[in-house]
Amino acid sequence: MLRQSLIDYGKPLQATEAATPAPQGTEVLLRVSHCGVCHSDLHLQDGYFDLGGGQKLDVRGNRPLPFTFGHEIAGTVEAVGPQAQGIAAGKRYAAYPWIGCGKCGLCARGDEHMCNAPRALGVTVDGGYATHTMVPHPRYLLDVEGIAPEIAGPLMCSGLTGYGAVKKAIPYLRAGPLLIVGLGGVGMMGLQFARALTDQPVFAADIDVAKREAAIRLGAVEAFDPADAGARKAIVKASGGGVGAAVDFAGSDKSLAFAQATVAKGGAAIVVGLFGGSFTLPVPMFPLRALTVMGSYVGSTAEAREMIDLVKAGRIAPIPVETRPLDQTSRSLDDLRQGRIVGRVVITP
Ligand SMILES: [Zn+2]
Ligand SMILES: [Zn+2]
Secondary structure (H helix, E strand, O other): OEEEEEOOOOOOEEEEEOOOOOOOOOOEEEEEEEEEOOHHHHHHHHOEEEEEOOEEEEOOOOOOOOEOOOOEEEEEEEEEOOOOOOOOOOOEEEEOOOOOOOOOHHHHOOOHHHOOOOOOEOOOEOOOOEOEEEEOOHHHEEEOOOOOHHHHHHHHHHHHHHHHHHHHHHHHHHHOOEEEEOOOHHHHHHHHHHHHHOOOOEEEEOOOHHHHHHHHHOOOOEEEOOOOOOHHHHHHHHOOOOEEEEEEOOOEHHHHHHHHHOEEEEEEEEEOOOOEOOOOOOOOHHHHOOOEEEEOOOOOHHHHHHHHHHHHOOOOOOOOEEEEEHHHHHHHHHHHHOOOOOOEEEEEO
């Protein structure tokens, strides 16, 4: 099989070749048709996340090099192991990439995406910037018949991240409406899932006027510019005393400071974005405002299935996608890093 692999951190990906493995046990071999290029691949390529204040989180792990990234995978089943049941060869699936050890308490309760010994496709084990990828069990394959193949992979990352975060916000909406902060690809997905999951008004905030206009077209009742000094007050007024939940899809010091300041008593700020920075708030504000600040990281296999059902029901607008061949993977990461990509780039190995 052909792959585009990391040879060394901070360096471009290179073409590598390996024997195509035969599935053992419950394994399923996918012939990759599409694999989305994701911003988190840039951190993995660098080998660290910026935590702000000059601090870096090392994310090199014990990854064997060469390593193949790519966690937004869709493809067709090429071969199944002797114990892989209920999977039809030749059928189209998206691969749920956030796979855990399968043995710990988190995995047992269905939260494999939070497992401390992950086997995440394209993150801790080889992924989809390749002609083939191995999925350890049929339960990680989602039937995506009826969904455009080029968006099926990205749904497992940006889609699931948006869905998982908005689901956490729903119980807090008894305190007020919902605010989506940061309208990049994930935020736009979150906005649309929010429209499908709640009747509460959904507000949006982004510094980019084009994104604010797009948010209105996707059903936000009002969109605000966080750089505007009056924005916080305007949101508190428009929401009748503050929002029940603000979901921060940017995840910077500035965006979280803004998002939490719009939250009503008893509400929540939910951090999703990984932009970086650090955040302080006087400790008494937590009890005095009955404030919850929480993080959300992708979503579970159960949430992935719920989300796919919403997409199949036509609740999500088409995502603009550009497809590129496998040998353009490294160039695509560079383009993403330089902000030269509008919409999504999906590799077609
Ligand atoms: Zn991703
Ligand atoms: Zn586990």
